[in-house]
Amino acid sequence: MMNRCGLLTPEKEPVPLKSIEVELEVRDHVATVVSTLLYENKEDKPIEAVFVFPLPGDAAVCHFSAVIGQTQIVAEVKEKQQAREEYDDALSSGQQAFLLEESDQSPDIFSLSVGSLPPGESASIRLEYVTELAVQADDGLRFCLPAVLNPRYQPQGRKTSKLSVTSVPASLVPYSLSFSARVSCPRPISTVESSSSLDPLQYLNAEKTQATVNLAAGHKFDRDVELLIYYTDAHQPTAVVEAGQASAKPGTVMGDLMVMLSLYPEFPQAVMSSVASCEEFVFLIDRSGSMGCPTSSSKREETRISSARDTLLLLLKSLPMGCYFNIYSFGSTYEYIFPKSVEYSEKTMEEALKKVEEMTANLGGTAILKPLEHIYSQPCIPNQPRQLFVFTDGGVGNTKEVIDLVKKNSGSHRCFSFGIGEGASTALINDLAKEGGGHAQFITGGDRMQPKVRNSLRFALQPAVQDVSVTWDLPKGVSVTVLSPPITALFQGQRSLVYAQITGQSSEAAEGCVTVKYNLAGHLSQNQLRFSLQPAEDTGLTVHRLGARTLIRSLEIEEREHRGQQVGGLKEKVVELSVQSGVSSSFTAFIAVSKSDGKEIQGPLVRRNIPAPSTPEPPRDPLLQLVSLQKASGCWLLDAALAAALGKTSEEVEKPKPASEVWATVLALIWLHGFKTDAKEEWELLAMKAVSWIHAQNGNSHNNHQDNLYAFNKMSINSSV
Template sequence: MSSSGNDDNDISEERKILPLGLNSEERPIPLKSIKVDVQILGYVAEVTSLLTYFNTEETPVEAVFTFPVDDGSAVFQFEAHIDGRHIVAEIQEREQAQLTYDDAVQSGKTALLLKEDSSAGDIFSCMLGNLPAKTEASLVMKYVIELPQEPDGQLRFTLPTVLNPRYSPDQGGLVAAEGATYVPPSKVPYEFSLIATIKGYHKVTSVTSETISLNVHFEDNNKIAMVSLGEDFKFDHDLRFIVQYESPYSPQIVLEDGNPEADGLLKEDMLMISFYPDLKEVAMATNGEYIFVIDRSGSMHGDLIANAKEALFLFLKSLPTNCYFNIISFGSQYKSLFSSGSKKYTESSLNEAIKVQKEMDADMGGTEILKPLEQVFNKKLIPEHPRRVFVLTDGGVSNTDKVIGLVSKESKKSSTR
């Protein structure tokens, strides 16, 4: 992934941001500033990083910039401004990118090569060949990332800034990344700024950090939060902050306008709906009655019955330990694994169920789903074990209205129990 630097010539791309630059003799190429702009819409962050370097040497140099990466991010834009030239990223195969870069450097052109470090998957290196003497280089990288949600519904944003040495058994100790020497943060003075704009479909109630002070200003009735750093950043830890929305478990909707001048999907308007349900109560509810109603009619032959059997197996292996369960097979007729009603989930009952699961086939004639469902709903509920019914079928029934009516009636009953 590489390029040479003629006007608007393309270069390579790969991932993302931050600090150290060295020339071929491993003397630092001064990093003048890092400016980071973060745009958070709902659960997604778009990060733009502007890194400005300056070659103080009297001759052109080849510089290596090394910084952490985040595996969950996706870079969508990389460009550079060097000595009046604008270089834009182009993705190439790794070997071809290296050849393109080497050819450009040997020809005396300014070139860039961006790649994932071979020593670790979370380190990113950018090689800048033939950076002219007394010249400033500005690198702009943009990426998007889905923000992870904490158990209490808060969202965590992290800007990786710490580049740690890696233990390498082959080399007998700690080694640097490709072409890089690790420099303590106290020895690398940078001008650093970060501005974050947070917009939510729901109100933003707070933006906090345990590691650094923040200036937070709310606008538009708390639908927008503007964030900046309240102190100098020392580069001795990753920069993190936490976003709390008013309704973290409700859906968030983001509309992105398309670009009429672009091609393909980028031309279209996009609507994104994000939803993180609160699963704490579900996870705590280990009790329950689980009934699996399996279609074994002739229309389920081939892949359909095979997929149903596989799904049933996964369900059985995932049941909570304190539950009750049963399996009902149906076609023209129906039959239950446990004819007297659901049994407690034990090793013995599980083995019985798996034996039936393995022997299942699409060998029970037509598709009569109404009667087995009536049999399920007519059974008395087990105290403190809410009933959950799973139906695995291709949906080929003729009395659809009756089936839907029965389920609708019973669901209303269950909500009042």
């Protein structure tokens, strides 16, 4: 048998990673993840095993240790170059060493090097990280354990990453996965769902505030493991106050109290209903080769590019009259439909849809930087706030450069990002939205893309808030240092997280108050949250580590912005904070060297790269077939195409009433309400546009519409649709 992508050694022995065990603990909307990786060297010579793998982009890696035989080695965080030199020195002197480091180009790619593993020896690696859980369109909290590391596209001329990954068919991945989760929350847990098979949810108390769930036995780690966790009354503002580390110096990030605020702003309904939305919509669609892959392993017939095309159809039909729009697509190169954004009309919509129908996954790599630069070079249209929608299934080799560009232009637009399929870069998708003041969504497993995109369209149609300020009211002698970047974007009912360091002493009964003030369409509004300064129990250092990670990321971005300028000390600040908090950064690495027995490992060291798994158009959805016939104004035409979409003959459709656009539009609305109520969130906006169009017509009486409704209902009873 031939050596297949590094899966087998030259002696046809399997690679040394044998199994992965993951324990997940979720508390409210924060997750602690402990992964144990078991390595075994079955060769007759010492090896160096290198495993490149993804983690969530906002994860704070906070512990790394190894057990060889009866000896445990706990890694330290050190400056990255120093850690690499110590690792190389250990290997050259025949010692066992372990190195965990983050990619220089993307914060969600890590490499684990297991050095000088002797013949016949096993090593158990323990890796721990904490992360926030993102809120999805349906209010579920999303946890994802990435399994698929899509090859990251590196634009020509860019510095390449030292990290590389070997990919093989999923069926040939030799390591197994076991996964268990424990969930707790002050509010009842409604359900836990997954695209993977789960054992039944087990509640641990009568209040249903604690539960456990396991991945079903036999799972092949060939795709991401995604959990969606639903709580009762999820949208409640909360504050978690955590005690500092006993061994840390007071006045430092780890030594003081840390508070994590979860804010859910509620906008005044009177203001929201009075705002008319006229905006510029720019859609950026990934057409790289991987977009031709199935949307998920369970929906082999639907490709990512076909799902993106269908979604664009719904988006274009849902846009309000008077807005402007344009569509870009990209791969190794990029294209656009119009030289600049055009006013939304029947003519421009039809021209765009024709080009969308022709889109295929034929543009090569994933070079997203150039089209973004071109979009930002276009002047904004006065009184038409720019809304950028980005759809991509993969990652890029220059993630940090892309994010820096979006942040630089954050004042001119809002960015809504969508990760399509298993393996999409969490760092790219989340940070596009975070730095662009928008919202991120992931479409995986059996998800339909349209409901999630429609939810983001609702956000985009909300007025942008301005002049956001956060003020604190604390007892005398207590001060606050906010670690999170300033809030620049707020959406109705969507969570905003704030981490802050609390310095000083207060009584046990002391309270704090935080007030968020903002300008919404010219109206001043505010929301308040009062909280106890008494630390919560049993939170460990989770909040401190997430707060430290937030500050580290902000300092890293600032360092890149000022690189080459006479602004020093930022890298040193990151290294100091990373070492102090024990949280990974782009400038540090975890290093562990075993010196227990003093024996050198004999024999030449062999490097083994450990593989990661790799991964015809279906009939058109009847809903999408009907939507495709709607005009930009909101109406439908009474013709043979509409009859076919409704499952009727032209005679059946035209018989009850004479031909008219009003009657055709009423028929379409009745069909939607009668037969597609389960997908209402997908077509609700375009239906509202159709109703508005009907009301705007003259010479069509209310009684005529009632007759139309009665006639179609009768027709529906007599023949199936």
